[in-house]
Amino acid sequence: MDNFTPLSATAGGIMIGISAIMLMASLGRIAGISGILGGALSLTGGDRGWRVAFLAGLLLPGVVVLAGIAPRPDIDFVANGWLLALAGLLVGFGTRLGSGCTSGHGVCGLARFSKRSLAATATFMAFGVATVFLIRHIL
Amino acid sequence: MRFIWPFFSGLIFSVGLVISGMVNPEKVTDFLDLAGTWDPSLAFVMGGALVTTAIGFRFVLRRPAPLHADRHHLPTSTVITPQLLTGSALFGIGWGISGLCPGPAIAAFPMTLPVIAPFAIGLLAGLVLFQGYERRFARSS
Numbered sequence: 273m274d275n276f277t278p279l280s281a282t283a284g285g286i287m288i289g290i291s292a293i294m295l296m297a298s299l300g301r302i303a304g305i306s307g308i309l310g311g312a313l314s315l316t317g318g319d320r321g322w323r324v325a326f327l328a329g330l331l332l333p334g335v336v337v338l339a340g341i342a343p344r345p346d347i348d349f350v351a352n353g354w355l356l357a358l359a360g361l362l363v364g365f366g367t368r369l370g371s372g373c374t375s376g377h378g379v380c381g382l383a384r385f386s387k388r389s390l391a392a393t394a395t396f397m398a399f400g401v402a403t404v405f406l407i408r409h410i411l
Numbered sequence: 412m413r414f415i416w417p418f419f420s421g422l423i424f425s426v427g428l429v430i431s432g433m434v435n436p437e438k439v440t441d442f443l444d445l446a447g448t449w450d451p452s453l454a455f456v457m458g459g460a461l462v463t464t465a466i467g468f469r470f471v472l473r474r475p476a477p478l479h480a481d482r483h484h485l486p487t488s489t490v491i492t493p494q495l496l497t498g499s500a501l502f503g504i505g506w507g508i509s510g511l512c513p514g515p516a517i518a519a520f521p522m523t524l525p526v527i528a529p530f531a532i533g534l535l536a537g538l539v540l541f542q543g544y545e546r547r548f549a550r551s552s
Contacts (some may be wrong), residue, residue: 275441277432281452284431285459291424292460293467295527298416300477300484302423305513308431310538324433327517333429346430347523348437357529362505364537367513368503369544370498371486374512375424377499378457383464384485391491396503397443401459403507404443 292380297325304376306367366385370396413479425518429454434519436510443507 292303300374309342312323334372336342367373372381378397381389432438433456442453476482506512511530512521520527 275438275448275450275452277450277452278455279430281431281455282459283449284427285431285432285456285461286463287423287427287430288456288460289463289467291420291427292464294423294469295417295420296477296483297471297474297527298420298467298478298480299413300482301417302484302486303420305424305517307488309513309517309534310541313535313538314542321414321525322417325484325487326421326424328415330514330517331521332422333425334518334523337522338533342464342520343534346432346435346438347519348435349523349526350436350440351508352526356509359504359505359511360508360530360533361537361540362501362533363509363512363516363530364534366498366501366503366505366537366546367540368498368538368541370495370500370502372521373502373514374457374506375514379460379464380468381486382461383468386486387489388491388495392495396506397498399500399503400443400507401445403504404440405446407508408440408447 280321288375288379292375292383303377304380306331306373307376308370310368416479424514427460428515428518434515436515439515440507441509
């Protein structure tokens, strides 16, 4: 467990919580990334603008790093090519079918004590653990 | 002016993902790897976010309306459907393969091209596929 970073993890988590509170307090919206991304790509008019603005904010730190203004954080991929594309497909379709991802269900939904979000979070956690076990220890 | 709020909300979310290390797929799969190099950090990220949000929502949702909208848009369904569980299972498999969920994928996107491109293409294809699925099957529900 020498890779364990509890302080920065908790600090980052608190920032994510503050972000979710800001969005609910200002526009009354859940900070669920899959829903925001899906909505930005499908809706038109007044409901699209705030989603695009949120996504622009989400992209900004990466652009700052790309421009060389900030150092690049550690990012190590565990899959690539076709396998990575398959994972993207499963994440895209799955989060929309399941009405949420780690942020919408795992943070905002659980914070509202939603039973649906608890069921969703337990399910994607269990399948995530099983998939990693299969890849790292069986295959 | 009302777009300032979601912009800074997205920005703070993203910085939180970077600081916590959640933009690193290996750190995420290390959390999911209970039998191997287990790294509990992700639980602290979710715990910190969850406690903060739960406290904040208590105050925010008590107000009659948000600052820049007529009401709080909260999910109304309370039924655990096959779609909810199937979708979450598919997501979990994709998450386990890649160590990426939508937030970190978007945050990491600009600084990890072109390696992340297949994930982004797959993700967009998945969203489009769902729109087709929704038009075809989900209208009755």
